[in-house]
Amino acid sequence: AQSVAQPEDQVNVAEGNPLTVKCTYSVSGNPYLFWYVQYPNRGLQFLLKYITGDNLVKGSYGFEAEFNKSQTSFHLKKPSALVSDSALYFCAVRDLRVHASGGSYIPTFGRGTSLIVHP
């Protein structure tokens, strides 16, 4: 099965500084990777995805992620953090679940990283 790991439970950064939220993956074959954000008491919102092609993926709200095949990583980045970026961030990988009618692609999530941006 495919999996992702988020090694940090919490990341603290000062407003205006660059931020990085880490994610590593373990897959067989080509990885399809995602980042989602969750604000308090809300569902998950899609930020960006890597399918193939350029290793630097740009997404919503000024976020980007760098796919690194040799390090099996897909870190989320932003050049200048905002207090409003404070939220829970989830990395995910698309995983194939086989069933009687063939298979379905399911996102499998990391444990999440709480980003706190200090004023």
Added chain:
Amino acid sequence: DVKVTQSSRYLVKRTGEKVFLECVQDMDHENMFWYRQDPGLGLRLIYFSYDVKMKEKGDIPEGYSVSREKKERFSLILESASTNQTSMYLCASSLQGSYGYTFGSGTRLTVV
């Protein structure tokens, strides 16, 4: 705007009650999912469905069942609620073969 709607934002139920969590999507998506979210554990897949009346167990199906009688609606059922099922429950949907998954706002269930 496309939507996944979960009928309740907050629910409080008693131990032993039968609980229904409802999820409706308006995008004609084949796939629908139920996840449970707990601090430090991330999102864990309970059940998913890839077509009407078709369902598959996820990673933590024990204590839960599901129903999908219509394409747009996917219900999660707690047959006899227990306190360890207190959690945030998230529903999602997707088109078969696509890379996009749309999530509902979640239902925070407390079992007392």
